[in-house]
Amino acid sequence: MTLKNRISLLVSLLFTILFGLASTVIFILYSNYRKEEFRDRLEIKALSNIKLLVNVKQIDNQLLKIIDQNSINKLYDEKTLVFDSNYKLIYSSIDDAKINWSVDDLKYLKKNKTFFKQQGDYEVYGVFYDTNDKDFYALISATDDYGKKKLLFLRYTLILSYIFFTCVCWVATSFAVRKIMNPLNAFHQKIKNINENNLDTRVETKSSKNEIDLIANEFNFMMDRIEVSYQKQKEFTAHASHELRTPLSRITSQIENVAADRKTTPDSKSFLKTILSDVNQLTELINSLLILSKIDTKNHENNEVHRMDEILFSAIENLNKSFPDFVILFEIEENENLDTALEIKGNKNLLEIALSNVLKNACVYSDNKQAKVKISSDDEKLILSISNTGTTLNEEEQKNLFQPFMRGQNSKGTTGFGLGLRIVQRILTLHKATIRYYASDINTNLFQLIFNL
Helix, strand or coil: CCHHHHHHHHHHHHHHHHHHHHHHHHHHHHHHHHHHHHHHHHHHHHHHHHHHHHHCCCCCHHHHHHHHHCCCCCCEEEEEEEECCCCCEEEECCCCCCCCCCHHHHHHHHHHCEEEEEECCEEEEEEEEECCCCEEEEEEEEECHHHHHHHHHHHHHHHHHHHHHHHHHHHHHHHHHHHHCHHHHHHHHHHHCCCCCCCCCCCCCCCCCCHHHHHHHHHHHHHHHHHHHHHHHHHHHHHHHHHHHHHHHHHHHHHHHHHHCCCCCHHHHHHHHHHHHHHHHHHHHHHHHHHHHHCCCCCCCCCCEEEHHHHHHHHHHHHHHHCCCCEEEEEECCCCCHHHHCEEECCHHHHHHHHHHHHHHHHHCCCCCEEEEEEEECCCEEEEEEEEECCCCCHHHHHCCCCCCCCCHHHCCCCCCCCHHHHHHHHHHHCCEEEEEEEEECCEEEEEEEEEC
16 A cells, blocks of 8 residues: 555544544434433423422412413423322322332432433433421323434434545545655656666655655755766776777787788687687677667667568578578568557667567577568557577576566577677667567467567
């Protein structure tokens, strides 16, 4: 999971949990408040009835019922029972509601003065009223229909608010985090494309000096040091290769002169040819290292347009000089866009070196001295396919195929240093192209050079 997704998830979950807890607390507090408020109303009504019975001599049960029916504090499904000190019922309201009671409830009232309990859908309140002459017990039952409707409305309001604001929070948090992390995304995209060909790339920083800018500054300082070290390494390789070419050329010339001398014995000539072969291999290695050191985006502009078929024919012609017995079967796919696709911007000399190395590789490792070259285009891409029959590479060798000095098991008995395909990859990367290897059949090697148009 990416950092921005993790932050969005954590912030959204935190808000969801806190808002859920807050909604729950609000609902519980209001529910308790409703009970307390309804209990107070029941208490006021119960005490009012007792006081009327006790203090007003002209009040009888019938008159009290009339007053009870027209009371401002009228309750829904109300039932009131009043008992004297002998637990005898002295007053009962005319409502049809029932109160389940027992003498134990009245005894409990005498001891604890009040109680409040739930009885099905009804809430029952009991109160003990003590006078100088007599004791009275009152039980009053009713349903808080109005309060429960408000509580139900609050519940639905909190649930809908929770769902709505949670969704808004998740969307807003994701948007805000993405916006905040945009500089980091730009930083990532910038450094993702850095390779040995564009070590001069730097990340732009602002004067805000936030954490991302601090990281970008340190990254730029690091890239400065890496670029300097890399350039020094390339310069050393180039200078060393260049300096070694001169004595090797003299050695080669002297060996050839001695071998051509009539006075040289056949055994000596055979020995000199072996030495000359080793010197040529060393010269080839130095030339490869020199080519690698010179491949640089800053030194090669890719503005000139060249036709890849012409470069390919030139590479084939040069290859035939070294391998005259090698046969190349050529095929061009018929496509109306192929003429346009063959025009590639780049460095002609480097592209010819890349194609020559791939063709030479197909020649050296072919078991029948044949290779097939096919030119095609697909989805705005130019594809050069070069295949030959021979021993294929295993999975481990395929992973390291384009690493320097890598040679597979099929290279036994052949000369080389494992730099050819590395050079090809570097040149194609310079031209924003790729090379891929496929063991398309049990005995078939296939290289595809893909150029983006």
